[in-house]
Amino acid sequence: MCHAVYQILVWLWMLLCCCGSRVSCLQISNCNKTEVTMIRDMDVLTSLTLSNCSLPHLENAFFMRFGQLLHLELEHSGLSSLDDFSLHGLPRLQSLSLSHNNLTKLRSWSSEPLEALTSLDLSHNRLCSLEDNSFVLYPQLQMLNLASNQIEQLADDTFHGLSHLKHLQLHGNRLMLIDGFQFSGLHRLSSLTLHHNLIKGVDPLAFESNTHLRSLRLEGNLLSSLQFLTQRGLARLVHLNLANNLLQKLEPQGFGNNIELQDLVLSHNNLTELTKESLLGLDSLERLNISHNILSHIEAESLQSVVSLTQIDASFNQIASLSESLFQANSQLEEIILSHNRIEEISPKLMSHQTHLKRLKLDGNALIEANFLQSLPPALNRLSLSVDLSSNLLHSVNLSSLLQFGHINLADNHWNCAWLVKNFLLRAPASLNFARNWSLLSDWNEDLTKVQGIDCIEGSRNRSIVLLSVGEAIHSKVQCAQSYDELNPAPPPLTWPKIPTDRFDSRSVIIWMLVAIAITFACLRWLRRFVDRKEQSKRKLKAINEVYMSKMESQPIRHERERS
Structure with missing residues (x-):
C-alpha cells in the first residue's frame, strides 16, 4: 500500500515537471x-x-x-x-x-x-602545485576543496584575496612543510584540513593571522614537535586532531594558548608519559584521546587542569598502575576508557568523585578483583552505568553487589570453577554478561545446538561449564550425543555483530504524513467553502426578509393616504 502511494506521488511529480514548459x-x-x-x-x-x-x-x-x-x-x-x-x-x-x-x-x-x-x-x-594569486578571480569564496590531489607546494600568496574563505580542505596531498605565509590573510578561516599529507614541520607563525580558526586536522603526518601551538593565533581553536604522527612527548605548557580547545586527539603516536604540565591551560577541554601510544606512566596531577573533562580514552597503552587521585579534579567525567593496558589493581578511591559516570571500560587488563565497584559514590546512578571487565584475570566477584548496575560485561575471565558452579545454580540476571555461545556438533535438534558456556579454571586445568536447561533436554528425548572433551573444548564460533533494524520505513512514514497533511488541507478547504456558502445563504435570506419587511411597513401608510 505504501509503495503504491509512493509511486503515485512520484508520477504526480513527474507530471507536474512535464507540464512545465521549462x-x-x-x-x-x-x-x-x-x-x-x-x-x-x-x-x-x-x-x-x-x-x-x-x-x-x-x-x-x-x-x-x-x-x-x-x-x-x-x-x-x-x-x-x-x-x-x-x-x-x-x-x-x-x-x-x-x-x-x-x-x-x-x-x-x-x-x-x-x-x-x-x-x-x-x-x-x-594538481601538483598552486601558484600566487591562483584564486584572485573568486573573491567571495567561502569553501575551497583541494583534497586528494598531488599538491607538494603552496606559494606564499596562493590564497591571496580570499578574505571571506571559511573552509579550506587540503588533506590527501603531498605537502611537507607549512611555512609562515601560506595562510596569511585568511582572517575568517574556520576549518582547515591538512591530514594525510607528509608534513614534517609547521612554522610557529603559520596560523598567526587565522584568529577565527576553530577546527584543525593534522592527523596522518610526520610531526614530531608541537611548538607551533604556542602561538596566539590558535586561541579560539576548538577541535584539534594530531593522531598518527611521530610525537614522543608533549612540551610543558604546549597548549597554554589554546584556551577554548574542547577536543584533543593524540592517538597513534609514541607518547611515553603524561605529566602535570602536559595539559596546562586547557580549562575548556572536554574530550581527550591518548589511545594507542606507549604510555606507561600518568602522573597523579596530570589531569588536574582539565576540570571540564567528560571523556578520556587511554586504551591500548602500557599503563600498569593508576594513582588513586588521578581523577580527583574531574568530577564531570562520563566516559573512562582504559582498555587493553596492564592494570592489575584499581584503588577504591579512584572513582570516588565520579557522580556522572555512564561508561567504564577496563577490558583487556590484568585485574584480579573488582572490589572498587562497591566504592562508587552513592550519588552515581548505577542503573545508567555500563562497565566492561571482560578479558581480565578475575577469579570471583561479589554478584550481589553488581545486580544494581545497568550492564556489566564479565566474559572471558579466569573464573574459579567451584565458585562459578555455586553462583550459577540460579540463572544470572540479564545485566551480567558472563557467557558466550558454543557450537556443539551433535544429532540434537536445532534448539539445542547452541548453548551457553563459560570458561573456568580448576587447579591447573582449563574447563568449561555449559549452562543447559535440563527440562528442554528431557522434552527433546535425545538418545545420544557426540562426546565432549572438557580438556579441549570446542572453540567459540565466529560471531557477526548485530545490526539494529528499524521496524518502520521512514520513507513510507513521510509519505503517509504528506498524504495526511494533503487530506487535512483539502478537508479544511472544503469546510471553509461550506461555511462561506452558508453565510452567503444567510445573508441573502436576511436581505429578502428586510425587503419584505420594508414593503409590509410601506403598505399601511399607502392605505391611509388613499383613505384621506
Whole structure:
C-alpha cells in the first residue's frame, strides 16, 4: 500500500515537471560534448550536473549560453584541460564542482571575476602545485576543496584575496612543510584540513593571522614537535586532531594558548608519559584521546587542569598502575576508557568523585578483583552505568553487589570453577554478561545446538561449564550425543555483530504524513467553502426578509393616504 502511494506521488511529480514548459534543474550522465550543446532552455537553467560524461577538454566560453547558472557540477568526466576563458559568461554562478577529473593545472578560466562564486570543489584531480594569486578571480569564496590531489607546494600568496574563505580542505596531498605565509590573510578561516599529507614541520607563525580558526586536522603526518601551538593565533581553536604522527612527548605548557580547545586527539603516536604540565591551560577541554601510544606512566596531577573533562580514552597503552587521585579534579567525567593496558589493581578511591559516570571500560587488563565497584559514590546512578571487565584475570566477584548496575560485561575471565558452579545454580540476571555461545556438533535438534558456556579454571586445568536447561533436554528425548572433551573444548564460533533494524520505513512514514497533511488541507478547504456558502445563504435570506419587511411597513401608510 505504501509503495503504491509512493509511486503515485512520484508520477504526480513527474507530471507536474512535464507540464512545465521549462526546467531550471538538469542532471545528465553518460553524455558527450555534442549533447551538452543541444540542451534547450539554457536561458532559465539555474542548476546543471554532468557526471560520467566524455568531456576531456572545454573551449573558451563553453558555458556562455548558460548565463543564469547558479550551480554547476562536472564530475567523473575525464576533464583534463580548460581553455583560459572556459567559464566566461557565468556572472551568477555560486557553486562550481570539477572534482574527480584529471586536471593538472589551475587557471582563472574566466576573463572577469566570478564575484558570486562561494563554493569551489577541485578535489580528486592531479594538481601538483598552486601558484600566487591562483584564486584572485573568486573573491567571495567561502569553501575551497583541494583534497586528494598531488599538491607538494603552496606559494606564499596562493590564497591571496580570499578574505571571506571559511573552509579550506587540503588533506590527501603531498605537502611537507607549512611555512609562515601560506595562510596569511585568511582572517575568517574556520576549518582547515591538512591530514594525510607528509608534513614534517609547521612554522610557529603559520596560523598567526587565522584568529577565527576553530577546527584543525593534522592527523596522518610526520610531526614530531608541537611548538607551533604556542602561538596566539590558535586561541579560539576548538577541535584539534594530531593522531598518527611521530610525537614522543608533549612540551610543558604546549597548549597554554589554546584556551577554548574542547577536543584533543593524540592517538597513534609514541607518547611515553603524561605529566602535570602536559595539559596546562586547557580549562575548556572536554574530550581527550591518548589511545594507542606507549604510555606507561600518568602522573597523579596530570589531569588536574582539565576540570571540564567528560571523556578520556587511554586504551591500548602500557599503563600498569593508576594513582588513586588521578581523577580527583574531574568530577564531570562520563566516559573512562582504559582498555587493553596492564592494570592489575584499581584503588577504591579512584572513582570516588565520579557522580556522572555512564561508561567504564577496563577490558583487556590484568585485574584480579573488582572490589572498587562497591566504592562508587552513592550519588552515581548505577542503573545508567555500563562497565566492561571482560578479558581480565578475575577469579570471583561479589554478584550481589553488581545486580544494581545497568550492564556489566564479565566474559572471558579466569573464573574459579567451584565458585562459578555455586553462583550459577540460579540463572544470572540479564545485566551480567558472563557467557558466550558454543557450537556443539551433535544429532540434537536445532534448539539445542547452541548453548551457553563459560570458561573456568580448576587447579591447573582449563574447563568449561555449559549452562543447559535440563527440562528442554528431557522434552527433546535425545538418545545420544557426540562426546565432549572438557580438556579441549570446542572453540567459540565466529560471531557477526548485530545490526539494529528499524521496524518502520521512514520513507513510507513521510509519505503517509504528506498524504495526511494533503487530506487535512483539502478537508479544511472544503469546510471553509461550506461555511462561506452558508453565510452567503444567510445573508441573502436576511436581505429578502428586510425587503419584505420594508414593503409590509410601506403598505399601511399607502392605505391611509388613499383613505384621506
